[in-house]
Amino acid sequence: MDKGLIFDIERFSTKDGPGIRTVVFFKGCNMSCYWCHNPEGIRGVPELRFEPDKCAGCGICFKICPMRAHKIDGERHIIDENRCTLCFACANACTYGSLTQVGKWMSVDEIYIEIEEDRAFYERSGGGVTLSGGEAMKQSDFAAKLLKRCHEGLVHTAMETNLSFPWADYKKLLPHTDLIMGDIKHMDDAAHRKGTGAGNITVLDNVKRLAEAGIPLIIRTPVIPGYNNDVANIRSTAEFLKDIPTLKYYELLSYNPLGNSKGILIKNPYKLPDIQVPEKAGMERLADAAMEYGIEVYIDGRKRTGSR
Ligand code: SF4
Ligand code: SF4
Structure with a gap:
């Protein structure tokens, strides 16, 4: 590797x-300790992190996502896991640090x-x-x-x-x-x-x-x-x-x-x-x-x- x-x-x-x-x-x-304080380290693949508190509501992720995975549920900004393909286009475009890629080769x-x-x-x-x-x-x-x-x-x-x-x-x-x-x-x-x-x-x-x-x-x-x-x-x-x-x-x-x-x-x-x-x-x-x-x-x- x-x-x-x-x-x-x-x-x-x-x-x-x-x-x-x-x-x-x-x-x-390889373990699954139920108290893990580094849960982003558990899965052996890159993941998408979304921190709503940092979101400025600029709307760029909604426009850029090819899968239309970003949605508004009531007043909440959510990401539809079933649609997201982890392309990280939204994370790369978000300049507020609200969306980030966790895990890089x-x-x-x-x-x-x-x-x-x-x-x-x-x-x-x-x-x-x-x-x-x-x-x-x-x-x-x-x-x-x-x-x-x-x-x-x-x-x-x-x-x-x-x-x-x-x-x-x-x-x-x-x-x-x-x-x-x-x-x-x-x-x-x-x-x-x-x-x-x-x-x-x-x-x-x-x-x-x-x-x-x-x-x-x-x-x-x-x-x-x-x-x-x-x-x-x-x-x-x-x-x-x-x-x-x-x-x-x-x-x-x-x-x-x-x-x-x-x-x-x-x-x-x-x-x-x-x-x-x-x-x-x-x-x-x-x-x-x-x-x-x-x-x-x-x-x-x-x-x-x-x-x-
Ligand atoms: S690009 Fe970032 S700041 Fe803009 S709406 Fe999406 S998550 Fe919020
Ligand atoms: S990672 Fe790609 S598919 Fe997933 S929400 Fe972001 S832009 Fe859409």
Whole structure:
């Protein structure tokens, strides 16, 4: 594959690995986590995003659409999914940013030009590039080429992954990956499957294999109230991680409700349930339980130093 499907390149991130980073978001994911905060990354095809709040009512999209998919329903501007062929003529014509194409096929060179622009910031901060998504491993051949290009340019590389792909796929990337940030979403296989659509046996196996390969690891759990926020599950995760020699730290990430608003902007809205954001005290209780296993624990990017 000469090009990868990318839905965003975010510069100056301080949340996706060490230092200041450029984050490349790969479109397409093999899991279907019901709490996903990046719903535009789920489908492995370009999509049309419509943000009604930005619409100035200029009417250009109505005129330009060859399928007459833009309609007025009462007083609402809607897009008829059954007619839209995703030609993106309307997105290209909308000068107000109300209609946009989510997901573009890009070459390694096209992406690397953007990465190279912030070299000075990587060098000063100890940062680099992070592949994210969606799930970068769904396009593992392209991801491997991009990571290799970064290493040739002496740029530090990291990848965020759900850890659920065959070991042979990870092996392709390892020579050019300096850090892996992987998720363990639940320690119970059935619960993992229920929440994400996939079991956790491969996930746990990959953590062990990555450690054996000497890859530094940050393991994260997105804390979803009513799903995995019980102390027993976090204890079980920490007990597993205490024997992982390359673990840098374990991070608990509070559920991010952003997906609820982003989901409705896409042509096929994702149905997201109403989940409460976890309380700070609850997150700290979980972190303290994990720390009892002698591992370093972070909450949302901050090192937990303990309650005492
Ligand atoms: S082109 Fe953009 S601003 Fe104009 S009516 Fe369509 S969505 Fe609204
Ligand atoms: S992307 Fe869909 S709505 Fe927009 S111009 Fe093409 S067919 Fe019409």
